[in-house]
Amino acid sequence: MAILEDGPNGGFRGKVGSVYGYNLKGQWIIRGARRKSNKPPTEGQRLHRQKLKLVGEFCRENKPVFDFGYRLKKDKESRYGAFQLAQKHVFNEVVAFDADNNPVVNFENLKVFAGELLSPKHAKVSLNNGLIDLEWTPNSAYNDEIYKLNLAFVSLRDLSSLKLAIANAADGHCSMEVPIELNLNAEYHVYIGFWNTFYNEISDSTYCGLLR
Template sequence: MAILEDGPNGGFRGKVGSVYGYNLKGQWIIRGARRKSNKPPTEAQRLHRQKMKAVGQFCAENKAVFDFGYELKKEKGSKYGAFQLAQKHVFNDVLAFDAAYNPVVSFENLNVFVGDLTPPEGAKVSVNDGRICLEWTPNPTYDDEIYKLNLACVSLKDFCSLKLAIASARDGQCVVDIPVELNQKAEYHVYIGYWDTYRGAFSNSAYCGII
């Protein structure tokens, strides 16, 4: 179905019969249906498709974390929402290829939260008696009670976890129960970030390690 624009003499968007109409930089374009190419993809095309597939799968598994962590980064009126901004980051900055040319996620380069606050330093994670133990170096700038610590656990193939305001940023350490939604047999990468709960601002995330 097509939509007629600017009256009977205007252009149209969509499909009419075997042709398609669209507007490109102010000009109305009509073209025929694209034919499926029988040419094998080039090596660059094949690697690009692999990256796109890997990014789609990884971001879909961790959508809840990215929707929150990139919410404040999206711009009003932009075609990119929070999730699309996260996908762009993963594609450009996080995904790479191993020696066998398989796409891999460089978790140390991943930002699950993004913002203008200074990220936590000295971030560490360990597990003791079934609980997650977190450590970080307190930043005197964020000594006020409005600054909280957010926690995210991210995996390649299992459900993610997002815990908000688990401690005050000034504490330097905290202990939290392992989220019940996590697969106890899976490997999770842990991230923390500061959250200004009064002004609504985040820091970039800090990578803590694996649990």
Template sequence: MGILQDGPNGGFRGKVGSVYGYNLKGQWIIRGARRKSNKPPTEAQRLHRQKLKLVGEFCRENKPVFDFGYRLKKDNETKYGVFQLAQKHVFNDVVTIDADNNPVVNFENLKVFAGELISPEHAKVSLNDGRIDLVWIPNPAYNDEIYKLNLAFVSLRDLSSLKLAIANAADGQCSVEIPAELNKKAEYHVYIGFWNTLHNEISDSAYCGLLR
């Protein structure tokens, strides 16, 4: 169905009969239906399609984490929603090409949280006696107890997990139980970030490593 714009003499968006209308840089364009190409995709087209598929699947699996981590990045000046901002970041900054010319996720470049606070430094994770140990260098600016530590577990093809305010940012270390929702057979990458619980400000995430 087409939608008429600016009265009977204006252009239209959408399909009317066998033609399509749309606005391109202020000009109204009418075109016929595109024919499906029988040509095999070029290498660039193949790579782009694989990259889009990987980004889509990866972001859907980790949507709850991204919805929290990018909620403060949305403002009235951007056309992107919260989830779309995360997808844009993953597409542009996280997915790289491996030796076989296939797209892969570079977890070290991933930001699961995006904010204005200073990120934790020298963050590391280890697994000891069934518990997860986290260490980081405290920031003197975040000594107040309103600053907490958020924790995220991200997997390539499994459900993610998000834990809020697990410790004070000034502690420099903490130990938590393995979340029950994590798949014991899956690989999880671990991220932490600071959270100002009074003013609802967060930092970019810091990559801690692979949970082993």
């Protein structure tokens, strides 16, 4: 079924008979049905498909974190939502290829939060006697108690976790118990970011390292 837009003289989206309609950069396009190709994929096509698959699986596992972290980056006039902006970032800036040409996630390049505030500096994480210890360099611009620290745990193949306002940004360190939802047999990467709770502004995330 197709949807007619802009009245009887406008274009349409979807299928009518044997043709498809869609809008490309402001122009209405009509095309026939694509034929399934019997040709084997090229090496470039194969790598692209593998990359798409990895990005899709990784972003789905961490959707709650990305929905929060990119919510302020969404442009009301853009067709991209918060999750789609995160997917675009992961595809373009995070996924790379290893020595065997397999796609991998470069966790150090990942931004789980995206915003305008200055990011935490010199962030570290460690696991000691069942407690998660976090350290960062306080920023004098964020001494007010409206500035809090957000925390995210991100895994390649396990559910993520998001903790909000766990400490004041000015503290420079904090400790917390391991969240019960984390699977300690999985590998978690840890990220922190600042949050202005009064004006609802956040910073880009800073990578702290592996939880171990």
